[in-house]
Amino acid sequence: MSDIQLNRRAFGRLLAAGAGAAALSACGSRGTPGPDTPLRISAINHVWSQAVRQRLPEFEETIGRRVSMQLLTADQLASSYNVKLNASATDIDVMMVRALQEQLLFARNGWLADLTGLVEGDAAFDWADFQEAPRDRSITRGKVLSVPVVTERPALYYRKDLVSSPPATLDALREEAFRLTSRDLFGYVGRGQRSGAVTQWSSFLYSFGGDFTTADGGSGIGSPEAVAAYRFYGELLDRAGPPGATNMSLEQAMPIFAQGKAAFYIDADAIYSNFLDPTISTVREQVGFAPFPAGPAGSKPHNIPSWSVGINAFSLLRDDAWRFIQWISGPRMVTELQAAGIPGARASAWADPATLAAFPAELAESMRINAANGIGHDRPEVIQVGRARDIVGRPLVAGIIGQDVAPVAAEAHAEFADFLVRDNRQQEF
Amino acid sequence: MSGFDRSHRRLRWLMLAPALGFVGLMIIFPLLFTLHLSFTDAFGAVNAGKGYDGGQNYLDALGDGRRFWPAVWRTVYFTVGAVVIETILGLAIAMLLRKPFRGMRVVRSVLMVPLLATPVAIGILWLLILDPTNGIANHLLGALGVPPQEFLGSVSQSLPVLMLIDVWQWTPMMALLLLAGLSTLPEEPEEAARVDGATSWQRFRHVILPGLWTTLMTALVLRAVDALKTFDILYATKGPGGGSDFEVETLNVYAYGLTFDYQEYGLAAAVLVLFTLFIVGVVVLLRRRSREASA
Numbered sequence: 001m002s003d004i005q006l007n008r009r010a011f012g013r014l015l016a017a018g019a020g021a022a023a024l025s026a027c028g029s030r031g032t033p034g035p036d037t038p039l040r041i042s043a044i045n046h047v048w049s050q051a052v053r054q055r056l057p058e059f060e061e062t063i064g065r066r067v068s069m070q071l072l073t074a075d076q077l078a079s080s081y082n083v084k085l086n087a088s089a090t091d092i093d094v095m096m097v098r099a100l101q102e103q104l105l106f107a108r109n110g111w112l113a114d115l116t117g118l119v120e121g122d123a124a125f126d127w128a129d130f131q132e133a134p135r136d137r138s139i140t141r142g143k144v145l146s147v148p149v150v151t152e153r154p155a156l157y158y159r160k161d162l163v164s165s166p167p168a169t170l171d172a173l174r175e176e177a178f179r180l181t182s183r184d185l186f187g188y189v190g191r192g193q194r195s196g197a198v199t200q201w202s203s204f205l206y207s208f209g210g211d212f213t214t215a216d217g218g219s220g221i222g223s224p225e226a227v228a229a230y231r232f233y234g235e236l237l238d239r240a241g242p243p244g245a246t247n248m249s250l251e252q253a254m255p256i257f258a259q260g261k262a263a264f265y266i267d268a269d270a271i272y273s274n275f276l277d278p279t280i281s282t283v284r285e286q287v288g289f290a291p292f293p294a295g296p297a298g299s300k301p302h303n304i305p306s307w308s309v310g311i312n313a314f315s316l317l318r319d320d321a322w323r324f325i326q327w328i329s330g331p332r333m334v335t336e337l338q339a340a341g342i343p344g345a346r347a348s349a350w351a352d353p354a355t356l357a358a359f360p361a362e363l364a365e366s367m368r369i370n371a372a373n374g375i376g377h378d379r380p381e382v383i384q385v386g387r388a389r390d391i392v393g394r395p396l397v398a399g400i401i402g403q404d405v406a407p408v409a410a411e412a413h414a415e416f417a418d419f420l421v422r423d424n425r426q427q428e429f
Numbered sequence: 430m431s432g433f434d435r436s437h438r439r440l441r442w443l444m445l446a447p448a449l450g451f452v453g454l455m456i457i458f459p460l461l462f463t464l465h466l467s468f469t470d471a472f473g474a475v476n477a478g479k480g481y482d483g484g485q486n487y488l489d490a491l492g493d494g495r496r497f498w499p500a501v502w503r504t505v506y507f508t509v510g511a512v513v514i515e516t517i518l519g520l521a522i523a524m525l526l527r528k529p530f531r532g533m534r535v536v537r538s539v540l541m542v543p544l545l546a547t548p549v550a551i552g553i554l555w556l557l558i559l560d561p562t563n564g565i566a567n568h569l570l571g572a573l574g575v576p577p578q579e580f581l582g583s584v585s586q587s588l589p590v591l592m593l594i595d596v597w598q599w600t601p602m603m604a605l606l607l608l609a610g611l612s613t614l615p616e617e618p619e620e621a622a623r624v625d626g627a628t629s630w631q632r633f634r635h636v637i638l639p640g641l642w643t644t645l646m647t648a649l650v651l652r653a654v655d656a657l658k659t660f661d662i663l664y665a666t667k668g669p670g671g672g673s674d675f676e677v678e679t680l681n682v683y684a685y686g687l688t689f690d691y692q693e694y695g696l697a698a699a700v701l702v703l704f705t706l707f708i709v710g711v712v713v714l715l716r717r718r719s720r721e722a723s724a
Binding site: 075078079082085086105108109111186192193194195196242243244245246247248249252255256259261383384386387390393397400401426 | 472473474475476477560561562563577579580581582583584587667668669670672673674686688689690691692
């Protein structure tokens with residue numbers, strides 16, 4: 001030990017060298033990316049992402065760069081953005097985002113690159129070809145921040161062996177569901193989780209003539225129409241639904257219908273293939289597809305861009321990220337993917353009957369009708385969507401567990417009104 | 430101080446530097462940053478706070494009777510309920526396994542199984558078993574003539590069911606810790622009590638338990654702190670917010686929701702600071718109790 005002598009100067013040099021090395025290594029991650037740096041895509045584990053992954057070699061050849069695609073669940077993806085982008089991470093280039101859930105918040109945080117000049121400056125990309133509702137949701141404060149790639153509407157899944165024709169109205173749906181409910185069969189199954197059910201309930205809300213907010217931006221969930229929609233949905237699941245419905249999201253509700261234990265099920269049209277897959281479904285011969293039934297205000301389902309792609313504002317490969325978006329959401333690829341059963345957002349693809357050939361005929365017709373009647377949002381359009389959904393979903397839960405909806409809705413209405421005032425303040429950016 | 434001593438002291442600091450750097454970077458910095466964040470109005474992004482809010486986050490949290498205080502109560506209820514049952518069962522199992530018997534190794538290995546699985550896997554496993562419609566639990570109950578239960582689908586049953594799952598997973602750990610404590614106890618006092626005519630209960634109450642007290646309190650502190658922090662199994666089975674009526678939302682789940690679902694980083698940090706103080710308080714209380722009992 002005594003052989004190792006360390007004077008003050010040497011000690012200082014060592015410390016300085018250590019600090020310098022640490023600083024250099026920190027700066028290194030912000031340097032210019034080399035040709036071996038992959039283009040990194042963060043995406044949801046979805047049929048769209050799987051179809052894209054299969055086609056990646058074609059794109060890699062075009063740009064001469066490797067592409068790395070990370071697939072996560074929706075919750076994991078949101079948490080990953082929260083953690084990484086709070087640290088201004090550069091290891092995400094292309095981000096799959098839910099325009100209605102995250103875009104406003106990400107825009108406020110400055111996490112999404114402005115694509116306005118890119119989408120409008122490329123005639124071949126044909127930005128005007130995107131359906132109006134999804135296109136509008138891609139624009140925040142006049143800037144295009146994402147490009148829609150997957151659209152979604154609700155579909156009524158029903159058992160053709162139990163009813164001669166699908167119910168055309170919500171009243172008929174309720175009547176049939178109650179009639180068919182027995183010890184061995186649930187008349188209806190659907191999402192019942194406080195937050196998870198809000199998006200599917202939105203179509204009921206619109207069809208009863210309500211909306212989450214009023215024209216002047218106040219709370220709409222205390223209106224008579226909204227209370228009627230809460231009461232209807234709660235009663236449907238309470239009287240005709242499975243036990244434990246308040247713990248049910250897509251993952252719990254879908255298998256119940258697929259296993260032949262429910263007569264009706266309303267959920268996203270994108271999940272139809274689960275009922276045709278013999279490894280999951282026992283009802284592939286009996287399942288029927290129908291448009292969203294009409295309520296007192298008509299049939300008003302949502303028609304939303306469920307998933308979009310944007311570019312991380314901290315990305316060092318923005319040019320290649322844009323080339324990816326050009327490639328994957330261009331007219332040719334959207335047509336190709338829609339023909340493979342993944343509904344996109346381009347009007348030209350929807351106008352081409354060949355792109356709907358992959359869907360069962362009844363479903364294709366239902367999607368076309370729902371898209372024509374569709375409303376462009378399925379949740380409150382606010383910054384803090386998570387808290388808004390928790391507030392809006394509370395009366396739903398009350399209805400499902402058999403409580404009187406009106407007082408809970410009145411309480412939620414007051415809470416939502418306060419929330420909207422606070423959220424509006426946060427929108428000043 | 431001679432030149433050698435100074436050089437020696439610097440070398441000592443240099444050798445300690447990596448460990449100190451690690452502690453500073455990975456423990457002290459996050460703690461201080463959380464404390465700093467708890468006094469800001471950071472919303473949306475951690476660096477989006479406009480300045481110090483004068484402790485408003487703490488006032489908001491402590492004045493929140495809808496989410497914060499119910500979460501505190503559930504944290505206490507879950508921890509006390511689960512740990513008390515685990516301790517009693519663990520002690521009973523340890524007493525049963527204390528004397529050698531045929532197949533002892535197999536029994537001890539089987540006891541380890543719940544400990545080896547990850548909480549998320551356990552959560553999903555129990556979610557499938559207890560599914561009200563397709564789960565095997567209701568099929569078995571049906572065969573016994575018991576009406577189907579909602580289990581984790583029920584607002585009122587969820588927390589007790591999750592406590593029982595925690596008991597299922599962590600009782601073996603308590604048993605193993607207490608078994609290790611029992612194996613260190615001398616046999617003579619118990620033999621002497623037996624010769625003097627003490628009953629089994631008297632030997633347990635007056636001879637074994639006092640000897641085991643230190644091990645018991647250590648196991649209790651370890652398990653209590655762990656139970657207070659339970660998150661994964663609650664989140665895996667009930668999702669964000671601890672269920673549709675926040676029925677299993679403990680402080681940990683609440684803080685997670687504030688961070689990742691609501692992006693209210695300032696308030697989330699304040700809740701975490703309060704939660705940390707709460708845990709430290711519980712540990713100090715249990716250790717003081719243990720010292721008093723030993724003295």
